[in-house]
Amino acid sequence: MRILHINSTIVVNSGVMSVLMNYFRNIDKNKVQFDFLYFDKINPNSKTYKNEIQKLGGNVYKIANLKNIFKFNKKLDEFLKNNHYSTVQIHDPFVLIFIYKTLRRNNVDNIIVHSHATKWSDKKLNGIRNRALCYKLNSQVDYKFACSSAAGNFLYKRADFYVMNNAIDLDRYAFNKNIRHDLRNKLNLNNKLVFGHVGNMVPQKNHMFLLEVFKEIIKLNSNSILILLGDGYLRDEIERKIRENNLTDKVIVFGKKMDVYHYYQVMDCMILPSLYEGLPMVGVEAQCSGLPIVFADTITREIGTDFSDFLSLNDSFKQWAEISIKLAESNINRDSGYLTMQNMGFNIKIEALKVTEKYKEINE
Known part of the structure; x- marks a missing residue:
């Protein structure tokens, strides 16, 4: 048929x-x-x-x-x-x-x-x-x-x-410590606490909120880096805000990447403050690699795992920062993400x- x-x-x-x-x-x-x-x-x-x-x-x-x-x-x-x-x-x-x-x-x-x-x-x-x-x-x-x-x-x-x-193809997104080591070396991110976001640069993804959260993260941990993957018509505005807040040495804008799954390995925590979603693919992919995520509670809890968390967009930027750092430093077993997502119906x-x-x- x-x-x-x-x-x-x-x-x-x-x-x-x-x-x-x-x-x-x-x-x-x-x-x-x-x-x-x-x-x-x-x-x-x-x-x-x-x-x-x-x-x-x-x-x-x-x-x-x-x-x-x-x-x-x-x-x-x-x-x-x-x-x-x-x-x-x-x-x-x-x-x-x-x-x-x-x-x-x-x-x-x-x-x-x-x-x-x-x-x-x-x-x-x-x-x-x-x-x-x-x-x-x-x-x-x-x-x-x-x-x-x-x-x-x-x-x-x-x-x-x-x-x-x-x-998704879980094998493609499973945690790989060799990719993590090599890419963090290449990007000079060793000994950094790496936060990330993957998504089109459109209003729905709420990048401006994300940058405010990251400003609070830096106050709590100055050794932090934010990496952004994706493109869209708001990119110029986002990059302008990065410059205006003197974050150019703390935020890396990669644009579109065909090997996004490699960058999940590099991150220590992902932050997804979307205004709305159905069920975000990046949430499935990233958690397959054992990456903790702070989701906005506008996103369905069907995607939640025991190594991620949900916050309201009405919560303070500082609250978002504190939870993000807590998850980034949680030292979870990243290999566990594969089986977790398979059991949730994402294989x-x-x-x-x-x-x-x-x-x-x-x-x-």
Whole structure:
């Protein structure tokens, strides 16, 4: 069977695409194949998953931008007449109301909506719009998927849903003391207390809050370093704040890195003060390497372990700093992260088998 995934983009730094590609790499392709249809314009300099998708046996299609609903539906109608799919999985829930009739008219029997977040949007007006567009969702969708219970309860309220965990290749992220030693040497971070953050530089990730926390960390432990991985339209503003607070010798901005998993080994504690999340992939990856994390309590506790903690964004920067230092100095057994995350349902090899059975059940 072939599942058509409709998502806004196929770029490499998309969290949704990261989840889908983890499943696609590990799913039994004799039983299930993924195809992808996206609608956002992609910067020519951005890396995408197109080549990998095609190597894995999937197809990639570009359709008209969603800004022109009439044109979008016309192109989608033409596409579905030439490419029949009985199952379509939509990763931007608010899109369904625009394409529902087109899907049904082209004999799409199984419409899946997948909830990846616990907030409608970063922007207030967009949030109001997206909420309004989803008012019919529960009556239009055939199967409800979510990345976590929190994301499912947010979108579907009291309706039943299936949790498709944000599972990863645990072997790739397991703790490796040799990588830690070599990279800390290379970056001149020996004998430093290293805090870190991985995420796009957008309002949701709350970098300004993070920098305020780190200022308090330095007051308590001047031997601390903060490393930031990720990029985005707020990067200039973040780097300006670093300069204004005389933190240029304490904060290292790496930008995008394809080997992020190596940097988890370097860190002693990660800080994730996001304004909202579904279930952050970096939280799964980092904890697989045994890295303690201080999460904002806006993030679902489904991701919590006994070596991480949750704080309110209303707590003081000093409180965040104290807990961050406590976890960084806790000397936990970093090797324990692998088994902990496997027991929590984040081993992609196991979860891919479950999802295969779910798709089989849907298409019977």
